[in-house]
Amino acid sequence: MAIQDIIRRAREENRTVLTEIEAKKILAERGIRCTETRLAANRDDAVRLSERIGYPVVLKISSVDITHKSDAGGVKVNLGDRAAVEQAFDDIMAAARAKFPDADIEGISVQGMARPGIEIIMGMIRDANFGPVVMFGLGGVLVEVLKDVSFRIVPIEKADAEEMTSEIQGRKLLEGYRGQDPADVPCLQEMLVKLSDFVNETPGIEEIDMNPVFAYKDGAVVVDARIILSA
Ligand code: ADP
Ligand code: MG
Numbered sequence: 001m002a003i004q005d006i007i008r009r010a011r012e013e014n015r016t017v018l019t020e021i022e023a024k025k026i027l028a029e030r031g032i033r034c035t036e037t038r039l040a041a042n043r044d045d046a047v048r049l050s051e052r053i054g055y056p057v058v059l060k061i062s063s064v065d066i067t068h069k070s071d072a073g074g075v076k077v078n079l080g081d082r083a084a085v086e087q088a089f090d091d092i093m094a095a096a097r098a099k100f101p102d103a104d105i106e107g108i109s110v111q112g113m114a115r116p117g118i119e120i121i122m123g124m125i126r127d128a129n130f131g132p133v134v135m136f137g138l139g140g141v142l143v144e145v146l147k148d149v150s151f152r153i154v155p156i157e158k159a160d161a162e163e164m165t166s167e168i169q170g171r172k173l174l175e176g177y178r179g180q181d182p183a184d185v186p187c188l189q190e191m192l193v194k195l196s197d198f199v200n201e202t203p204g205i206e207e208i209d210m211n212p213v214f215a216y217k218d219g220a221v222v223v224d225a226r227i228i229l230s231a
Contacts, residue, residue, distance in 0.1 A: 003029050007204065007229065016206065016229040017064040021109055023225040027210070030198045032191055034222040037111040043089045049110040050085045056113040059088045061096045065103035067226070072099045078113055085110075114223050117214030118173060118183045122191060124154070124199050124208040132205075134196050136164040136188070138173055139212040146170075156196040161189035174215070183215035191220065206230040 006022045018026070024034035036053065039062060040046035050057045061074030069075050073095030076088035092108055119139030127133050130153045137149030150167040152160045165174065165185050176182035191213070199205055207228040214221050 003202070007202075010229060015064055016231055017067075018227040018229070019062050019064060019106065019109075020060065020069075020225055021062065023208075023227040024222065026227060027198075027222060027225055031194050032210075032222060033219065034225060035111040035114050037109050039107045040089070040110050041107045043086050046089045046108055046110055047082050047085050050079070050082070053110060053112045056080045057085065058111050058113050059085065059092055060109045060111075061092050061105065062107050062109045063096065063100070063103045063105045066096060066100055066105075069224075072096050114214050114221050115216075117216045117220070118180070120183070120188060120213040120215050120220065121149070121209075121211040122188075122195060122213055123210055124195060124205070126206060127151075127153075132199050134164075134192055134199070136161075136192055137168060138170045143170060152196075154196045155200040156193060158189060158193060161192040164192060165189055181217040184217060184219055187218075187220050188213075188215055204230045 003026050006026055010018055021037050021039055024037050028034050038049045040049050046059060056078045058077045059079060060069050061072060066072050066074060074092050076092060079085050079088050089108055096103060096105060121137045121139045123135045124132055132154040133151045134154055134156060135149050135151050137143055148169045150164040152164055165188055174183040174185055205227065209226040210222045212223050214223055
């Protein structure tokens with residue numbers, strides 16, 4: 001489905017929150033690599049999709065009413081076989097229904113398990129004075145606490161993206177830390193420019209959250225994404 005079709009459908013349904021599946025389709029259309037993510041309506045669907053994608057897989061609750069999926073017991077990672085997927089499907093549904101009895105649940109999303117990388121966050125928010133700004137930072141608990149992020153006003157160019165990745169205090173982590181692979185920083189910079197171009201060319205986007213992005217020695221992949229449309 002094209003980007004405008006996804007946005008139009010959300011508008012018709014009177015919602016401003018896009019699902020992770022919709023958000024990733026849009027980002028992928030704009031050349032930002034995401035884990036391929038599909039919707040399962042029931043357990044059999046989940047197993048069929050898992051087998052097609054290839055184990056290990058990740059299952060997540062899919063509901064526009066549940067923003068923080070893992071807080072609701074809504075994320076199960078590293079599922080290695082059919083039995084694990086079936087169990088995870090039931091556990092996620094039960095946990096979500098218990099914690100959010102009124103949530104409209106469209107199903108459970110299935111995606112491949114991404115190999116571990118350096119955790120990055122990227123996004124876009126609207127500043128009251130400056131309008132849309134793109135954000136870059138290191139992900140993970142430590143950085144959520146330290147709020148080590150850099151911002152630039154949209155639109156950005158390559159040079160701005162280069163500043164963004166070198167400005168953060170934790171930049172050394174991008175160079176590889178204690179034997180860890182370094183991050184493909186040019187790839188991250190390209191993603192920032194693509195994000196900015198998308199926001200600049202698409203009216204009605206209120207907020208974008210890619211958290212986390214896993215960065216590798218070669219390339220990077222968006223593992224979770226959220227897009228909110230303007231009211
Ligand atoms: P939340 O809505 O709670 O932010 P996420 O989709 O970010 O849910 O999932 C929570 C965590 O699970 C992520 O921070 C990441 O560590 C892990 N995770 C999610 N999807 C994947 C994936 N496809 N591959 C590997 N790890 C994943
Ligand atoms: Mg997340």
